[in-house]
Amino acid sequence: MTPAKSRSAGSDKLMTMASIVKAIRGTRDLLPPETALWNRVESTVRAVFARYNFGEIRTPVLEATELFARGVGEETDIVSKEMYTWEDRARAASEKAQSLTLRPENTAGVVRAYIEHKLGDTGQLQKLYYIGPMFRRERPQKGRYRQFFQIGAEVIGPTSSGSESALRDAEVLEMLATLLDELGIPRASAANEYKGWKLHLNSVGSSTDRPRYIAALREALAPVKDKMCPDNQRRAETNPLRVLDSKDEADQEIINALPKIADYLDEASMEHFAQVKAALDACGVPYEVNPRLVRGLDYYTRTTFEFTVDLGLGTQNALLGGGRYDGLSEMLGGPKAPGIGFAIGEDRLILTLQALEDSRAVAEGEPAAAKIDAYIAPLSTAQNPAALALARSLRAAGLEVEVGDGSFRLKKSFENADRIARSIVILGEDEVAASIATVKQFADGAQSKVAFAELAAALKA
RNA sequence: GCGGCUAUAGUUCAGGGGUUAGAACGCGGGUCUGUGGCACCCGAUGUCGAGGGUUCAAAUCCCUCUAGCCGCCCCA
Numbered sequence: 001m002t003p004a005k006s007r008s009a010g011s012d013k014l015m016t017m018a019s020i021v022k023a024i025r026g027t028r029d030l031l032p033p034e035t036a037l038w039n040r041v042e043s044t045v046r047a048v049f050a051r052y053n054f055g056e057i058r059t060p061v062l063e064a065t066e067l068f069a070r071g072v073g074e075e076t077d078i079v080s081k082e083m084y085t086w087e088d089r090a091r092a093a094s095e096k097a098q099s100l101t102l103r104p105e106n107t108a109g110v111v112r113a114y115i116e117h118k119l120g121d122t123g124q125l126q127k128l129y130y131i132g133p134m135f136r137r138e139r140p141q142k143g144r145y146r147q148f149f150q151i152g153a154e155v156i157g158p159t160s161s162g163s164e165s166a167l168r169d170a171e172v173l174e175m176l177a178t179l180l181d182e183l184g185i186p187r188a189s190a191a192n193e194y195k196g197w198k199l200h201l202n203s204v205g206s207s208t209d210r211p212r213y214i215a216a217l218r219e220a221l222a223p224v225k226d227k228m229c230p231d232n233q234r235r236a237e238t239n240p241l242r243v244l245d246s247k248d249e250a251d252q253e254i255i256n257a258l259p260k261i262a263d264y265l266d267e268a269s270m271e272h273f274a275q276v277k278a279a280l281d282a283c284g285v286p287y288e289v290n291p292r293l294v295r296g297l298d299y300y301t302r303t304t305f306e307f308t309v310d311l312g313l314g315t316q317n318a319l320l321g322g323g324r325y326d327g328l329s330e331m332l333g334g335p336k337a338p339g340i341g342f343a344i345g346e347d348r349l350i351l352t353l354q355a356l357e358d359s360r361a362v363a364e365g366e367p368a369a370a371k372i373d374a375y376i377a378p379l380s381t382a383q384n385p386a387a388l389a390l391a392r393s394l395r396a397a398g399l400e401v402e403v404g405d406g407s408f409r410l411k412k413s414f415e416n417a418d419r420i421a422r423s424i425v426i427l428g429e430d431e432v433a434a435s436i437a438t439v440k441q442f443a444d445g446a447q448s449k450v451a452f453a454e455l456a457a458a459l460k461a
Numbered sequence: 462g463c464g465g466c467u468a469u470a471g472u473u474c475a476g477g478g479g480u481u482a483g484a485a486c487g488c489g490g491g492u493c494u495g496u497g498g499c500a501c502c503c504g505a506u507g508u509c510g511a512g513g514g515u516u517c518a519a520a521u522c523c524c525u526c527u528a529g530c531c532g533c534c535c536c537a
Contacts, residue, residue, distance in 0.1 A: 025528070077534080138536080242535090295536090321537065345536085410495060413497080417497075426496080
């Protein structure tokens with residue numbers, strides 16, 4: 001430490017030290033131990049998805065801007081004001097300047113890959129999942145970041161592969177219910193004051209139903225829209241569907257009197273929706289039909305859904321959302337390839353699990369953190385090499401091991417060890433000479449001498 | 462993009478114009494030289510978010526910026 005701690009010493013430091021570089025707004029570092037939870041979530045996801053025969057797809061984070069303009073929709077908020085987009089200048093005469101975008105979602109990217117690799121020509125139904133970062137330039141708040149992670153899956157293929165079947169919609173929804181169950185998120189019920197997940201389901205109709213409905217909605221809104229709040233007046237013009245999920249109290253009466261999408265579904269769409277519900281009933285997946293559930297992306301047709309949860313997310317209570325997109329492939333210049341998919345907000349899923357863990361900790365007291373198998377404490381630096389070598393052999397045997405340092409006082413080694421490990425392995429001059437370690441178990445305080453050769457087995461017990 | 466609240470030690474937070482900025486936990490040392498957890502004692506914590514202004518004097522009051530949180534918008 002510098003002896004002088006005066007103000008001038010501080011400003012000297014100021015002059016020589018560059019200002020620190022910080023993570024940019026809306027992005028964040030994930031650190032241990034939190035990352036352990038992320039890994040747990042991701043391995044549960046991979047295990048569950050694998051049981052449903054999904055395979056992983058990894059697409060670039062960077063795509064042509066046009067992909068989202070055509071796929072997600074030029075007029076959506078995501079595309080019109082939230083994308084990170086820039087011109088990639090041409091570097092050679094032969095190269096064309098191109099507008100690039102950091103992906104704000106990944107369904108368009110997956111469908112682009114489906115088309116580009118002619119996956120439809122296999123004739124097989126494609127079941128693909130992804131886990132990765134997405135980017136949207138929004139005002140950050142709890143559960144909403146500029147770089148955020150989505151876990152998503154898509155079922156897509158030619159009609160002959162069964163991609164249009166209601167069975168697929170139900171399978172995807174049932175898989176999501178299973179995933180949330182396995183992650184330990186309760187289902188909303190009276191018993192837990194509806195603090196759990198809830199599936200909201202709707203059908204927005206086919207690509208011909210939807211325009212008919214929107215026209216009817218516009219017509220119904222025209223005479224009444226002046227009585228609504230400014231936001232809804234604007235929506236009535238730009239995107240009448242959005243009026244439906246307005247929370248404005250005063251407007252609810254008007255909204256409830258608007259035409260219902262269900263009355264504008266053609267027979268095929270109605271039958272499809274009925275089949276989805278029947279299959280969910282057969283699987284015991286609870287849902288609530290919400291005729292006012294509309295989604296913000298242009299590509300959705302027929303089945304749309306959202307899972308909400310009343311835990312730890314504040315106002316961002318949508319945990320995941322998705323739906324069917326029977327015309328997306330064609331919008332992107334591909335063959336007819338109906339599909340259905342979803343995206344889970346992984347950050348929100350983590351927040352939910354943390355909130356759940358917190359309330360459990362309050363109810364049941366802090367659970368003991370998982371401890372590693374052993375902490376090796378060399379008594380002086382002379383034993384450091386032997387300590388590291390011993391750790392190597394224990395780790396090779398599959399044990400989780402931390403090594404202290406010979407410069408630590410034994411008291412400190414004990415404190416460190418007790419905090420993180422089930423046993424401490426003491427290595428002094430005598431132990432190294434005889435290849436026999438002194439082992440103490442913290443659970444019962446039992447201490448014994450164990451030959452190095454038997455140590456791994458003894459520590460496992 | 463709009464509005465509100467907040468920013469002090471590694472962490473959680475007190476202090477709201479006046480010597481040298483505090484507590485708890487954590488960290489380092491000691492009582493205790495190869496046996497910890499408890500207790501007691503000592504110690505270091507820090508550009509008081511950044512920049513500017515008011516004042517004899519600013520962590521404290523004012524302005525701007527940045528970031529976080531809460532709402533709106535929107536979505537995952």
